[in-house]
Amino acid sequence: MGPDDTPRRLHPLSPFLGVIAMAPKLALPAVIVFASTAGRLVIAAGVLLLVWHLAAYWRTWYLLSPDGLIVRSGWFQRNERVISLDRVQHVEVVRSLRHRVTGLRAVHVSVAGNGAPPLVLDAIDAEEARRIQRVLQLGRRLSDVTAAPCDVPPPPPAPLLHLGLGVLALGGVTGAAVLVLPVFLAVGWDELAGYVDDEAAVDRVLSQNAVVLAVGGLVMAAAVAAGLMVLRHYGFTLSRVGPDLRIDRGLLERRSSVIPVRRVQSVQLSANLVRRWVGLATIDVELAAAIDHEGAGSVDNTVPVGARELLEPLVAEFAGVVVVPMAAEQHPPAARRRAVTRRAAVLVMPWALLAWSLPLVALAGAAAGGAAAWFGGARWWASLRHGGDHSVLVTESGWFVFHRTVQPWAKVQSVSLRQSPGQRRAGLCHLDLHIAASRSTTRVRDVGLVQAAALLACAPLPALSNVLATGAGGGAG
Amino acid sequence: MDADEWRPLHPGIVSVWRAGAMLVVVPVLAALLVIAILAGQWLWWMVVVLAGVWSTWMVSARVGLRYRSWRYRFGPESLELRRGVWWHVATSVPYHRIQQVDVNQGPIQRRFGMVELRLRTASAGTDCSLPGVPQADADELRSWLAARAERDDGA
Numbered sequence: 227m228g229p230d231d232t233p234r235r236l237h238p239l240s241p242f243l244g245v246i247a248m249a250p251k252l253a254l255p256a257v258i259v260f261a262s263t264a265g266r267l268v269i270a271a272g273v274l275l276l277v278w279h280l281a282a283y284w285r286t287w288y289l290l291s292p293d294g295l296i297v298r299s300g301w302f303q304r305n306e307r308v309i310s311l312d313r314v315q316h317v318e319v320v321r322s323l324r325h326r327v328t329g330l331r332a333v334h335v336s337v338a339g340n341g342a343p344p345l346v347l348d349a350i351d352a353e354e355a356r357r358i359q360r361v362l363q364l365g366r367r368l369s370d371v372t373a374a375p376c377d378v379p380p381p382p383p384a385p386l387l388h389l390g391l392g393v394l395a396l397g398g399v400t401g402a403a404v405l406v407l408p409v410f411l412a413v414g415w416d417e418l419a420g421y422v423d424d425e426a427a428v429d430r431v432l433s434q435n436a437v438v439l440a441v442g443g444l445v446m447a448a449a450v451a452a453g454l455m456v457l458r459h460y461g462f463t464l465s466r467v468g469p470d471l472r473i474d475r476g477l478l479e480r481r482s483s484v485i486p487v488r489r490v491q492s493v494q495l496s497a498n499l500v501r502r503w504v505g506l507a508t509i510d511v512e513l514a515a516a517i518d519h520e521g522a523g524s525v526d527n528t529v530p531v532g533a534r535e536l537l538e539p540l541v542a543e544f545a546g547v548v549v550v551p552m553a554a555e556q557h558p559p560a561a562r563r564r565a566v567t568r569r570a571a572v573l574v575m576p577w578a579l580l581a582w583s584l585p586l587v588a589l590a591g592a593a594a595g596g597a598a599a600w601f602g603g604a605r606w607w608a609s610l611r612h613g614g615d616h617s618v619l620v621t622e623s624g625w626f627v628f629h630r631t632v633q634p635w636a637k638v639q640s641v642s643l644r645q646s647p648g649q650r651r652a653g654l655c656h657l658d659l660h661i662a663a664s665r666s667t668t669r670v671r672d673v674g675l676v677q678a679a680a681l682l683a684c685a686p687l688p689a690l691s692n693v694l695a696t697g698a699g700g701g702a703g
Numbered sequence: 704m705d706a707d708e709w710r711p712l713h714p715g716i717v718s719v720w721r722a723g724a725m726l727v728v729v730p731v732l733a734a735l736l737v738i739a740i741l742a743g744q745w746l747w748w749m750v751v752v753l754a755g756v757w758s759t760w761m762v763s764a765r766v767g768l769r770y771r772s773w774r775y776r777f778g779p780e781s782l783e784l785r786r787g788v789w790w791h792v793a794t795s796v797p798y799h800r801i802q803q804v805d806v807n808q809g810p811i812q813r814r815f816g817m818v819e820l821r822l823r824t825a826s827a828g829t830d831c832s833l834p835g836v837p838q839a840d841a842d843e844l845r846s847w848l849a850a851r852a853e854r855d856d857g858a
Contacts, residue, residue, distance in 0.1 A: 514825065639824035640796040640831065647789065658828065666828030689781035689797035 233287040240349035241279035246324045313337045315489050315513045317359045321480035331355035363484050383465035397531025398455030399448045400500045407447040459530045491637045491663040493544040495630045507534040511544050512663035545632045553611040553620040560652035561672035566603030573599045614684045621670045633668040637661050641690045709776045716835030720766045722811045728758035796831045800824045801852035804845045
């Protein structure tokens with residue numbers, strides 16, 4: 227079960243799986259060309275594609291050495307990619323439909339570094355995929371002690387969370403995916419309207435069945451959203467395997483990800499207004515790994531949905547701390563004034579344009595805008611909280627979509643303190659903590675300067691709190 | 704390298720920024736002037752006057768304020784920067800987080816013998832550029848920062 231000295235090829239079915247993987251993208255042009263009498267052209271192109279994948283297969287080798295994973299490929303341009311064990315962020319074993327039919331797997335290895343795409347070994351048999359995942363994860367941990375990973379039996383996974391069908395469906399209905407169908411229908415309706423001759427008849431049918439259509443549309447939208455969530459996260463199980471966390475999920479495409487806790491850059495618990503009402507939330511984890519166009523390597527929606535009281539302890543698991551401190555400190559009242567003023571500038575000022583032509587409408591609009599600004603600003607301010615200890619900083623913000631971010635101090639690369647003129651007058655600032663992840667900044671919004679000083683005093687790195695001597699008019703003289 | 708001493712940028716950077724601003728405002732002013740002469744309407748001459756005020760602001764006052772807003776120091780554990788006229792931004796980059804030190808020099812900077820040092824950490828969010836470093840000092844400064852990064856990392 228350890229590393230070896232022999233370079234290995236991918237599975238012989240790899241070229242066929244490669245062609246199948248490209249099929250959805252090429253299907254439409256192929257049908258069009260086939261229908262336009264050039265059928266033999268499509269067959270020739272398919273054969274060429276297969277030959278190309280066969281050639282690629284013939285020249286692709288990988289070697290799992292004690293130092294890392296080495297992959298050699300290419301005919302004309304020979305490429306060799308070496309991924310050292312200490313740069314591996316997380317390893318994911320993917321089992322899409324084509325893999326399930328053939329009993330094979332794809333292994334995605336995400337590495338640290340901006341712009342470095344995850345390495346994908348497509349078409350590997352199941353046992354080999356498990357071996358690679360295990361050696362890369364084990365080797366990363368043992369590399370500090372010994373050069374070669376040894377045959378340590380895997381610790382048994384300890385389940386932390388399992389999501390049933392009901393929770394997943396509810397998560398889909400209460401998430402942004404519920405807008406997928408209405409948006410699709412709105413765009414499609416505009417397109418269809420151009421082909422309708424008797425628009426009056428259509429309007430008549432619509433107005434006579436408005437309630438039925440509205441209810442049907444809502445049910446359909448909910449069903450699509452729930453279906454999408456179930457499709458992606460069916461059988462979601464989060465478990466602890468030694469010091470790492472493992473996630474298994476997916477209906478058609480099964481994914482098994484291992485997230486090393488020590489690689490986690492920050493953790494965010496989020497819940498929109500509807501999910502807060504029904505007691506649900508999500509967890510997103512940031513790693514220092516690149517994200518490819520298919521989302522592999524991404525751990526957005528790490529826990530796609532779940533009861534909030536179950537997810538809150540898991541945030542500590544992901545952040546690698548025993549307990550996440552409370553975000554008990556509220557931001558100064560000046561932050562509320564700023565929030566209301568900023569909203570009023572957007573919601574009230576535009577009505578001034580109508581002040582001469584439609585004074586009553588302008589007055590009513592400005593009054594409604596002012597009320598909305600006051601309400602929205604006050605709610606926003608009420609959501610702003612922060613806290614922390616010597617391990618992590620915790621910041622909360624957002625009324626419509628609530629976010630609680632837990633930021634380990636050890637992962638902070640640099641600190642910035644930003645102040646607009648309005649914030650300077652009010653003694654506020656934005657405190658930006660820069661981290662090595664795709665969401666590169668954790669921001670504590672509109673925090674008081676004294677509070678920022680107290681927060682940074684918790685940081686184990688004194689260098690980070692130097693920013694206060696630099697900012698807020700201090701130090702420079 | 705003297706630590707703990709707040710410094711302004713090298714005064715030569717004012718010429719660099721001024722030349723950069725001139726490259727923007729001169730073509731705009733010239734184009735507006737031609738339009739005003741061809742159109743012969745007082746409205747266009749008003750636009751030219753406003754553009755002239757804007758150009759004066761860009762070339763003199765804004766550059767002066769920007770220069771005065773800049774301070775930096777090599778602290779005991781971090782490089783600290785403070786800058787910004789409208790938005791004040793203060794940044795602290797611990798030496799042991801530095802991954803890479805770049806020396807950048809554009810044509811205008813080359814003309815005035817200046818370079819810009821850009822410090823990179825593992826985070827794309829870190830915005831730490833030190834403009835107005837005399838070319839003669841750049842290599843020494845870069846080596847010093849790299850040595851500090853390596854020393855602190857080892858510690």
